[in-house]
Amino acid sequence: MALSREQVAMxxxxxxxxxxxxxxxxxxxTLVANYVPAGIEVMLQSENGLLGMGxxxxxxxxxxxxxxxxxxxxxxIKGAAIFSSAESFAMIRGGHVDLTVLGAFEVDQxxxxxxxxxxxxxxxxxxxxMDLVAGAQNIVVTMTHADKYGNSKLxxxxxLPLTGVGCVKKIVTDLAVLEVRNGAFHLLERAPGISxxxxxxxxxxxxxxxxxxxxxxxx
Amino acid sequence: MAGFxxxxxxxxxxxxxLQDGMTVIAGGFGLCGIPEGLIAQIKKMKTKDLxxxxxxxxxxxxxxxxxxxxxxxxxxxxxxxGENALFEKxxxxxxxxxxxxxxxxxxxxxxxxxxxxxxxxxxxxYGTPVAxxxxxxxxxxxxxxxxxxxxxxxxxxxAWKADRYGNLVFRHTSMNFNPMAxxxxxxxxxxxxxxxxxxxxxxxxxxxxxxYVQRVIKGNFEKRIERRMVRQG
Numbered sequence: 048m049a050l051s052r053e054q055v056a057m058x059x060x061x062x063x064x065x066x067x068x069x070x071x072x073x074x075x076x077t078l079v080a081n082y083v084p085a086g087i088e089v090m091l092q093s094e095n096g097l098l099g100m101g102x103x104x105x106x107x108x109x110x111x112x113x114x115x116x117x118x119x120x121x122x123x124i125k126g127a128a129i130f131s132s133a134e135s136f137a138m139i140r141g142g143h144v145d146l147t148v149l150g151a152f153e154v155d156q157x158x159x160x161x162x163x164x165x166x167x168x169x170x171x172x173x174x175x176x177m178d179l180v181a182g183a184q185n186i187v188v189t190m191t192h193a194d195k196y197g198n199s200k201l202x203x204x205x206x207l208p209l210t211g212v213g214c215v216k217k218i219v220t221d222l223a224v225l226e227v228r229n230g231a232f233h234l235l236e237r238a239p240g241i242s243x244x245x246x247x248x249x250x251x252x253x254x255x256x257x258x259x260x261x262x263x264x265x266x
Numbered sequence: 267m268a269g270f271x272x273x274x275x276x277x278x279x280x281x282x283x284l285q286d287g288m289t290v291i292a293g294g295f296g297l298c299g300i301p302e303g304l305i306a307q308i309k310k311m312k313t314k315d316l317x318x319x320x321x322x323x324x325x326x327x328x329x330x331x332x333x334x335x336x337x338x339x340x341x342x343x344x345x346x347x348g349e350n351a352l353f354e355k356x357x358x359x360x361x362x363x364x365x366x367x368x369x370x371x372x373x374x375x376x377x378x379x380x381x382x383x384x385x386x387x388x389x390x391x392y393g394t395p396v397a398x399x400x401x402x403x404x405x406x407x408x409x410x411x412x413x414x415x416x417x418x419x420x421x422x423x424x425a426w427k428a429d430r431y432g433n434l435v436f437r438h439t440s441m442n443f444n445p446m447a448x449x450x451x452x453x454x455x456x457x458x459x460x461x462x463x464x465x466x467x468x469x470x471x472x473x474x475x476x477x478y479v480q481r482v483i484k485g486n487f488e489k490r491i492e493r494r495m496v497r498q499g
Binding site: 093094095096097102103104105106107108109110111112113114115117118119120121123129130131132133135136139140159164169170171172173174175176177178181182208209210211212 | 295296297298299321344345346347348354357358366368369370371372373374376377388389390391392393394395396437438439440441442443444445446473489490491492493494495496497498499
């Protein structure tokens with residue numbers, strides 16, 4: 048069965064390593080914070096200028112001057128640092144953030160990503176996404192494998208305006224985990240109960256399948 | 267008082283000299299850290315054809331959103347404008363020009379503008395619509411886009427504490443774009459929660475040195491929250 052949003056987040060959380068600085072985008076990526084594996088410590092970066100983002104505040108802790116990049120009220124953990132937007136993007140652009148997790152409309156086999164604009168619909172802006180994909184050491188994209196009409200979102204070439212070129216390394220969809228390298232999607236894992244054939248059928252770009260593809264394991 | 271006293275006591279004085287067609291750089295991220303009273307004063311002055319540079323354009327009825335009501339903004343330079351129905355309407359009707367700019371590039375444009383750097387190369391936006399028409403260069407095998415700096419006739423910022431020298435300290439994540447905006451204005455006006463005596467701010471803890479700030483006014487802030495999220499405690 049296709050993974051739920053929470054299961055996608057759980058699988059992405061397995062990519063976290065002890066000591067990582069991580070930026071989580073809006074939507075499913077935000078949920079990853081709920082599934083940090085036991086025994087490891089990560090620092091969450093919020094691009095409005097917070098390193099060491101904590102959980103939402105209690106009613107008593109709410110402070111209008113303490114928000115995250117989604118403009119939600121938030122807290123800072125002990126050991127957090129707060130800084131300006133220029134400083135925040137210096138650490139992003141400068142490659143100091145170990146992992147960025149973000150959503151996308153489309154990804155292609157060359158690691159290009161489209162996530163901010165659908166022509167003909169209202170353009171709301173790219174926010175920090177273009178800086179994040181240009182700067183992070185490692186980028187994981189979360190999205191559904193196909194749209195609601197069954198059209199693949201893993202393409203030969205993105206059709207929508209790009210957010211960044213050649214930057215996506217790994218994709219976690221509701222059906223599979225894939226790596227992007229050498230101009231192809233490499234199938235690493237299947238969602239439990241999902242066949243290689245179904246993934247093949249829903250992947251429009253070049254898909255490389257080597258040997259037996261294992262099912263994802265959730266603890 | 268002779269010497270350095272940048273404190274003004276009315277919003278009229280704070281925004282004196284603002285004229286039609288000027289560029290105003292505004293600090294803030296969403297509704298966090300915005301100079302509420304200075305924005306209200308611009309609305310009151312009915313200044314038109316403004317170019318406003320800010321990460322966002324407020325919401326309907328609050329923040330920079332109120333300057334859309336009387337069509338005071340001709341052009342908006344921002345990274346994200348998704349929270350504003352009036353903005354959408356004026357954008358689609360062609361009344362409002364918008365230059366969407368990646369958030370980090372926007373911050374750096376302000377920083378560069380204030381620091382006397384006319385333009386800079388960044389990998390952000392290479393190969394995307396943002397790079398269209400701009401000079402690009404390959405440096406050590408990576409592609410970069412040349413982005414021009416931004417300066418403003420006015421910069422309006424919100425700070426927590428200031429002294430009469432214009433030294434500023436920001437509170438929590440309301441810092442955001444305010445320090446860079448403060449450096450990039452010909453006239454920088456800081457609306458602050460508290461004005462303290464010189465010496466009360468620890469010199470090494472000052473976020474924005476007073477040299478960047480021309481006017482300081484004590485404001486009263488509503489501090490509206492855009493997305494109130496709470497955990498059960």
